Amino acid sequence: MNRSILLRISAAGALAFAALAGCDATAGPEPRGMEVVHGIAAADAGLDGLAPYVLPDGVSATAVFAGGCFWCTESSFEHVPGVLDAVSGYSGGSEQNPTYAAVGGHRTSHLEAIEVRYDPKVVSYGELVEVFWQMVDPTDAGGQFVDRGHQYSSAVFVQSAEQRAVAEASRMRLGMSGVLDGPIVTPIRDAPVFWVAEAYHQDYHKTNPAHYMRYRKGSGRDQHVRQVYGPELHQYPTAFDAKTAAAFLEENAVQVGGPTKATVPGLPVLDPAKFTKPKGAELGKALTPIQFKVTQRDGTEPPFNNPYWDNHKAGLYVDVVTGEPLFSSEHKFESGTGWPSFTQPLYPVREIVDSALGMVRTEVRSPVGDSHLGHVFPDGPPPTGLRYCINSASLRFIAVQDLEAEGYGDYRQHFEGIASAH
Numbered sequence: 001m002n003r004s005i006l007l008r009i010s011a012a013g014a015l016a017f018a019a020l021a022g023c024d025a026t027a028g029p030e031p032r033g034m035e036v037v038h039g040i041a042a043a044d045a046g047l048d049g050l051a052p053y054v055l056p057d058g059v060s061a062t063a064v065f066a067g068g069c070f071w072c073t074e075s076s077f078e079h080v081p082g083v084l085d086a087v088s089g090y091s092g093g094s095e096q097n098p099t100y101a102a103v104g105g106h107r108t109s110h111l112e113a114i115e116v117r118y119d120p121k122v123v124s125y126g127e128l129v130e131v132f133w134q135m136v137d138p139t140d141a142g143g144q145f146v147d148r149g150h151q152y153s154s155a156v157f158v159q160s161a162e163q164r165a166v167a168e169a170s171r172m173r174l175g176m177s178g179v180l181d182g183p184i185v186t187p188i189r190d191a192p193v194f195w196v197a198e199a200y201h202q203d204y205h206k207t208n209p210a211h212y213m214r215y216r217k218g219s220g221r222d223q224h225v226r227q228v229y230g231p232e233l234h235q236y237p238t239a240f241d242a243k244t245a246a247a248f249l250e251e252n253a254v255q256v257g258g259p260t261k262a263t264v265p266g267l268p269v270l271d272p273a274k275f276t277k278p279k280g281a282e283l284g285k286a287l288t289p290i291q292f293k294v295t296q297r298d299g300t301e302p303p304f305n306n307p308y309w310d311n312h313k314a315g316l317y318v319d320v321v322t323g324e325p326l327f328s329s330e331h332k333f334e335s336g337t338g339w340p341s342f343t344q345p346l347y348p349v350r351e352i353v354d355s356a357l358g359m360v361r362t363e364v365r366s367p368v369g370d371s372h373l374g375h376v377f378p379d380g381p382p383p384t385g386l387r388y389c390i391n392s393a394s395l396r397f398i399a400v401q402d403l404e405a406e407g408y409g410d411y412r413q414h415f416e417g418i419a420s421a422h
Contacts (some may be wrong), residue, residue, distance in 0.1 A: 016377075030143035061120045063128050064091055066111040066193050067136040068144025071212060072221065075205040076135050077116045082123025087115045088197040088204075091157055093165055096135025098195055104152050111153055117192050125163055126239030129156065129170045134233065137224055138174070139182035141378050145220040153378055157191035162242040164188060169245035172348070173237065179228060183344055185384055187362055226246065235345035264328070268410045270347045272368045275322040283321070291320055294393040295371035298363075303338025311340070315399040316408055326395065327388070328414060332354035333380070335387055340395065342388040343380050351376060364388060 067073040070088035077086040081271045090098045116128060136144055136154045143152035156171075158164040167188045175184045205212045216222070225233055240248065277284050283296070293299035303309070308317070317327040317340070326349070327342045335341035343344030350365040364373045373394045382385035398406050398417045 010343060027169055034225045049311065049336060051204070058244070061118055061125070062160070063116045063125055063163070064194055065116065065128075065132050066092060066113040066153065066155040066157070067132060067149050068112065068152045068221075069215075070112040070114050070156065070197065070201065071204040072216070072219070073114050073132075073135055074203070075212075077114065077128070077131070078154045080118075080123060080128070080131055082121075083116055083118045083128075085117045087117070089113055089115060090195045090197060091192060092155060092189065093192070100198055100201065103127055106150065110151065110195070111155060112151055112197075113155070113157065113194065115196075115415045124239055124241065126166045126170065126241055126245070127236070129167055130236040130239050132156065133170070133174055133407070134225055134236070135221075136186070138171075138184045138186040139180050141185040141380070145224065146215075146218065151379065154186040156186065156188045157194075158188060159191045164190075165242055165245040165249065166240045169240045170246040173248065175348075181228075182383060186376075189362070201331050264346050264414070267325075267346060267414060269297055270324065270367075272324070275319070275324040276370045277322050277369045287320065288393075291393045294391045295321055295373075297371075298372040299391075300374075300392075301339075303394045306339065308392040308395060308397060309338050311397060313399055315395055315397055316403065316411055317342075317395045318408075319366045319369050319373075320394055320396045321371045322366065322367045323396070324366060325372070325408065325411065326366060327390065330414070335380075335389070340372065340390045340392055341380070342390065343384045345388060347375070364390070366394075370396075 065073060065077075074086040074088050077083050077265065089112075090103055090108070090110040091113040093103075094109045095108040095110065098108045098110045102108050103112065118128065138154060143149050144154060156167045156225055158167055171186065171188060174180065200207075228269055229235075277283070278380070284292060287295065290299075294301055311329075311332075314329045316325055317329075318325050325346050327340075327345055331342045331344050333341055333343060345364075348367065350367055350370070352363045352365060361375045361377075364376050366373055367369060371394050372391075374388065374390040377387045377389060378385060398408055400412070403409055403412050403415075
């Protein structure tokens with residue numbers, strides 16, 4: 001990848017970017033409760049209808065990220081020219097008034113997050129996203145570095161359609177670059193309420209520098225980013241804006257018609273022109289009632305009473321509507337939920353924040369047919385730590401021995417040497 005110096009960072013800033021330490025749950029006084037709340041719940045408005053944040057005087061824009069320990073990401077962003085302030089807090093959960101004790105004790109679904117308050121005349125949102133990727137390990141679904149657990153998971157919380165386009169394009173480009181050793185698992189989510197953390201967490205790198213630096217040195221963050229980026233650490237590709245992000249997504253994203261590279265090595269490029277979705281009455285005729293309900297009406301089939309939850313044969317799972325390849329038996333595992341579960345898809349799928357049923361989940365949809373497939377959860381096994389919980393009714397299974405006859409001969413090599421059953 002051609003990289004150019006995007007930002008000039010001070011020596012202290014470069015040191016802070018390299019990698020910063022984990023949070024110590026025992027440090028400091030007991031939490032005193034939240035002081036400020038910004039934003040609105042994602043359930044209260046759609047992505048295009050998000051209300052603007054009520055910003056402090058002099059702040060014209062904000063960005064919200066979760067990157068593990070908020071002491072660390074706060075310090076990193078505060079060294080970026082154009083950043084006016086970075087505030088530690090909690091986001092991503094549905095519970096009201098989260099505290100450090102509750103979040104750290106797994107009594108909420110919140111992540112440690114930061115709100116970056118910045119001057120867009122000096123630094124753009126796209127530049128902040130590029131900087132963020134070099135603060136975290138976006139392939140780690142179980143936390144960040146020495147800090148383990150859901151509350152330390154990474155995420156990009158977007159507040160507008162423009163921010164989403166920029167973040168999606170940036171994440172896709174990073175995944176295509178070959179820089180990382182595994183698939184990116186950092187989700188891009190609609191921004192719910194951001195709760196400002198207790199006062200003693202703010203500017204912790206300044207108020208408790210000795211303790212902070214001890215954690216930083218032993219966190220593993222520094223070793224990771226240097227190993228991944230080497231001499232290109234702190235050098236960033238040209239940042240996306242809304243226009244260039246839309247163009248990049250249109251060129252590369254399968255959901256808008258472009259061929260898409262597989263997330264699994266050795267598979268052919270997916271050409272959406274080969275897969276079509278029946279229209280109108282033809283679609284109804286092609287599907288059973290439960291298949292139509294699940295794929296077209298976002299329904300859910302009963303657990304343990306569906307064709308593939310306990311299917312152990314080797315083969316390919318394709319979209320029941322279009323036939324586009326989605327999952328492989330090689331990534332299927334027993335989750336105990338009663339639905340087929342996979343650690344990863346074969347190609348990038350559409351992931352959409354779903355706030356129905358009184359909870360916030362990530363819906364999974366097929367990229368070509370836009371079929372509702374199920375949801376993805378951050379509680380799967382290695383190597384991704386993800387569980388793609390998929391309805392059997394959205395899938396059609398093609399056994400290895402039938403791939404050529406069904407027109408999927410290019411996928412045979414994916415299963416070479418694999419037994420017919422697991």
